Amino acid sequence: MPDIDQQEGGCICGGVRYRVTGSPVIVAHCHCRDCQRGGGGGHSTGAMFPVDRFRLTGPVRQYQLVSSQGTRVTRSFCPTCASPIFGRNDGAPDHVTSKRPVSLLCRA
Numbered sequence: 431m432p433d434i435d436q437q438e439g440g441c442i443c444g445g446v447r448y449r450v451t452g453s454p455v456i457v458a459h460c461h462c463r464d465c466q467r468g469g470g471g472g473h474s475t476g477a478m479f480p481v482d483r484f485r486l487t488g489p490v491r492q493y494q495l496v497s498s499q500g501t502r503v504t505r506s507f508c509p510t511c512a513s514p515i516f517g518r519n520d521g522a523p524d525h526v527t528s529k530r531p532v533s534l535l536c537r538a
């Protein structure tokens with residue numbers, strides 16, 4: 431993956447925008463039950479960034495759940511179009527996982 435200095439993305443309706451600096455720490459498919467429910471498919475794809483390299487513009491709504499590992503997960507989504515935006519996990523408090531990595535990597 432080329433080193434990406436700054437990338438921006440957004441939700442479907444455009445009400446939420448986000449910007450990341452630098453390359454993700456990891457990009458991975460997650461097949462846990464919650465990601466299957468959240469994405470409506472066999473997995474969801476996430477790109478993890480240090481929290482200080484993730485900037486959000488616009489309102490989000492959140493819900494919390496307990497992961498299969500017992501950690502508390504907060505998922506944020508657009509209140510208008512319901513696009514998943516990012517997740518936080520108290521097992522990795524210094525990181526944010528973008529739930530729309532293609533919108534970052536493909537300059538959507």
Ligand SMILES: [Zn+2]
Nearest residue numbers: 441443508511
């Ligand atoms: Zn939206």
Ligand SMILES: [Zn+2]
Nearest residue numbers: 460461462465
């Ligand atoms: Zn998952």
